[in-house]
Amino acid sequence: MTDWTDPDTFAQALEQAETREKGNYFENFEEGDLIEHDPGLTLTRWGNEQWMGQTLNHDPAYWRTDAAEARDFDEPPIHPDYLTAATLGITVEDLSEKGGYFLGRTDVRFPEAPVYAGTELHVESEVVDTATSSSRPEYGIVSWRTRGKDPETGDVLCSYERTNMIPRREPVATDGGATAEEDDEPTLPETFVTPEGGYFEDFVDALERADAENAAVAYRHERGRTQDDVTVASLPLATLNTAKQHHNVDEMADSPSGSIVTYGDVTRSTALGHARSDEQTWREVGFDDESFHTFVAVGDTVYAFTRVLQAADDASSDEAGTVRFQHIAFNQDDEPVYSGTRTAEIQKRSN
Ligand SMILES: CC(C)(COP(=O)(O)OP(=O)(O)OC[C@H]1O[C@@H](n2cnc3c(N)ncnc32)[C@H](O)[C@@H]1OP(=O)(O)O)[C@@H](O)C(=O)NCCC(=O)NCCSC(=O)C[C@](C)(O)C(=O)O
Numbered sequence: 156m157t158d159w160t161d162p163d164t165f166a167q168a169l170e171q172a173e174t175r176e177k178g179n180y181f182e183n184f185e186e187g188d189l190i191e192h193d194p195g196l197t198l199t200r201w202g203n204e205q206w207m208g209q210t211l212n213h214d215p216a217y218w219r220t221d222a223a224e225a226r227d228f229d230e231p232p233i234h235p236d237y238l239t240a241a242t243l244g245i246t247v248e249d250l251s252e253k254g255g256y257f258l259g260r261t262d263v264r265f266p267e268a269p270v271y272a273g274t275e276l277h278v279e280s281e282v283v284d285t286a287t288s289s290s291r292p293e294y295g296i297v298s299w300r301t302r303g304k305d306p307e308t309g310d311v312l313c314s315y316e317r318t319n320m321i322p323r324r325e326p327v328a329t330d331g332g333a334t335a336e337e338d339d340e341p342t343l344p345e346t347f348v349t350p351e352g353g354y355f356e357d358f359v360d361a362l363e364r365a366d367a368e369n370a371a372v373a374y375r376h377e378r379g380r381t382q383d384d385v386t387v388a389s390l391p392l393a394t395l396n397t398a399k400q401h402h403n404v405d406e407m408a409d410s411p412s413g414s415i416v417t418y419g420d421v422t423r424s425t426a427l428g429h430a431r432s433d434e435q436t437w438r439e440v441g442f443d444d445e446s447f448h449t450f451v452a453v454g455d456t457v458y459a460f461t462r463v464l465q466a467a468d469d470a471s472s473d474e475a476g477t478v479r480f481q482h483i484a485f486n487q488d489d490e491p492v493y494s495g496t497r498t499a500e501i502q503k504r505s506n
Pocket residue numbers: 247251252255256257258259260287288289290291296318319332333396398400416417418419420447448449450451
């Protein structure tokens with residue numbers, strides 16, 4: 156009788172066997188398709204705290220009842236970063252499990268009402284665009300509009316538009332991509348202004364000073380977070396993100412990164428955690444123009460740099476004002492790994 160577990164026999168069996176594939180190729184996506192994702196999860200206090208603890212998002216309002224109540228929450232809510240990561244994680248099996256690069260995301264929005272632990276999250280995505288990649292014939296570029304919903308109320312809890320490169324089943328002929336145009340010499344302002352504190356008034360004051368001095372409000376944050384097995388593999392899996400980039404060392408050995416890499420949402424949430432530790436956040440409003448510039452892997456350290464772009468006294472509460480930031484995450488070699496603009500309501504000092 157044939158012993159199928161004999162190594163030589165088994166190697167032959169593996170060669171003869173077809174693989175039951177997971178995920179979708181570029182050719183499977185057509186503009187207008189609506190995909191209801193089968194995975195879903197319950198947003199728990201534990202999941203939230205694991206994400207927030209590991210990414211250094213230690214804002215007490217998400218941990219302590221008294222601090223939550225002082226911020227007009229009924230109890231510590233689910234943090235928008237964890238909500239965003241869980242919404243995207245659930246979509247990976249259908250949208251990007253085949254691999255490919257997470258190019259960017261924009262129009263990330265949250266409703267005014269906070270989301271509390273115990274809420275179930277169901278997610279759907281609509282294909283909004285498919286395009287050829289001229290630089291990489293083995294990939295196509297797909298954009299989806301994704302909505303994370305509370306199935307009980309139908310309320311949208313988080314929505315955004317994401318763009319990925321997705322492997323093609325069959326590569327196509329392309330023009331090889333545009334040749335990069337020579338950039339003008341970069342010019343930075345001579346003076347960088349740092350806000351004196353983390354309240355709304357501090358950002359307004361810094362912007363006024365920068366305006367008067369022809370300077371920019373731009374500064375770096377001291378904290379860094381070195382990536383380890385927890386941040387690279389455990390956090391994405393906890394959001395049901397099945398992308399092999401984050402947990403299959405064997406498959407990734409032959410990829411451009413040569414190793415498993417950090418989930419983009421972990422990189423960005425870590426940098427945002429550093430930035431938030433130097434401000435008095437009231438509410439997160441949204442994110443735009445998010446890009447992931449290069450890979451982050453185990454052993455890399457994620458730091459953050461912030462530019463303050465705008466401040467306006469138009470927040471949803473009298474306790475706060477609205478500030479628009481650009482955050483840039485960078486690694487130990489000072490290379491940008493993530494950038495995006497963020498709109499947040501920041502507490503006023505007077506309250
Ligand atoms: C992606 C890399 C290779 C590009 O590097 P590059 O220098 O070649 O960049 P590029 O030339 O600017 O862009 C390449 C192509 O993408 C297009 N493009 C670019 N951005 C956009 C956008 N927003 N919307 C639409 N199109 C965009 C761009 O127009 C261009 O098109 P072309 O091929 O026709 O010339 C490089 O930047 C890189 O390695 N980045 C790191 C990627 C990464 O690590 N992402 C996060 C971790 S992976 C992850 O989290 C996974 C996830 C979440 O689990 C999961 O998707 O399943």
